[in-house]
Amino acid sequence: MKPRAVVFAYHNVGVRCLQVLLARGVDVALVVTHEDNPNENIWFGSVAAVAAEHGIEIITPADPNGDELRAAVRRAQPDFIFSFYYRHMLPADVLALAPRGAYNVHGSLLPKYRGRVPTNWAVLNGETETGATLHEMTAKPDAGAIVGQTSVPILPDDTAQQVFDKVTVAAEQTLWRVLPALLAGAAPHLPNDLAQGSYYGGRKxxxxxxxxxxxxxxxxxxxxxxxxxxxxxxxxxxxxxxxxxxxxxxxxxxxxxxxxxxxxxxxxxxxxxxxxxxxxxxxxxxxxxxxxxxxxxxxxxxxxxxxxxxxxxxx
The missing domain is CATH 3.10.25.10 (Formyl transferase, C-terminal domain)
Structure with a gap:
């Protein structure tokens, strides 16, 4: 029987990683995404559009702590929960609804640049390398065990969007490479030493x-x-x-x-x-x-x- 998943996703990383799950044969029972903000410059792809093309149920709750969301996830009966650039932290009791684990893709080489807009912070701080990390989700953001990583260079004249495009590919590659072992219960879970990195907040x-x-x-x-x-x-x-x-x-x-x-x-x-x-x-x-x-x-x-x-x- 196919492994079953609920996917929380948004933005280009959400689009590409959702497509990886489908290509690897995962039964995506539910996609949780965001309504586009009319005041935001929407320059990225639509997770909702991809889910609709595949006939997947879509919900867009404003509050990830609401009872409606919990009920929808329970109905989906997922083996796994995945989060790909979803903008809210998921409560621990929601994560617990996936008996085989909950996993997130983060746009940095954890434990570096935990938190918000990691690509922008990496460019701002003059880094020469960043990447994407697939990690286990816990109650604390970007703190769970590391399952896989892929690094990308930041060239001296790269803008944040150019780096983000690279990180999107790195996220897709990481998930594609690690997913078979993860679904088989054989993926590595490496320490995420928080003392070796820092947490960054959002930018206005x-x-x-x-x-x-x-x-x-x-x-x-x-x-x-x-x-x-x-x-x-x-x-x-x-x-x-x-x-x-x-x-x-x-x-x-x-x-x-x-x-x-x-x-x-x-x-x-x-x-x-x-x-x-x-x-x-x-x-x-x-x-x-x-x-x-x-x-x-x-x-x-x-x-x-x-x-x-x-x-x-x-x-």
């Missing part, structure tokens, strides 16, 4: 505010970590808000660095190009700068930037 759009007094590498990492489709790193000049959508760190010793070295930290135009000068006198060349007009972002040229900031500073 306001956390994308650029402090130009910081070193250029730190500013550049922030730009990469929250670049669109995330809300973006931003700076205010007068009454005008600008979002740095795409940029690159100017190499030490480049001619642009010498030209800008004596300018104060902040946004500047030099040779008809936009730059951000940072606290260590290094510069970031900005290839795409946005300004919100009528509620939508517009790409701003260097000359438009000068016009906007002149009028903003004198308004």
């Amino acid at each position: 759009p306001e956390d994308g505010r650029i402090d130009w007094a910081q070193p250029a590498e730190r500013v550049y990492n922030l730009i990469r970590a929250v670049a669109p489709p995330y809300p973006g790193a931003f700076t205010d000049v007068g009454n005008t808000r600008f979002i740095v959508a795409r940029a690159r760190l100017v190499p030490v010793g480049a001619s642009a660095s010498a030209t800008l070295a004596n300018l104060p930290p902040g946004l500047h135009v030099s040779d008809n190009a936009l730059f951000g000068v940072c606290g260590d006198a290094r510069a970031i060349k900005i290839s795409e700068l946005w300004c919100a007009q009528d509620g939508r972002p517009l790409v701003i040229t260097p000359s438009q930037f000068l016009q906007l900031t002149h009028s903003s500073r004198h308004s």
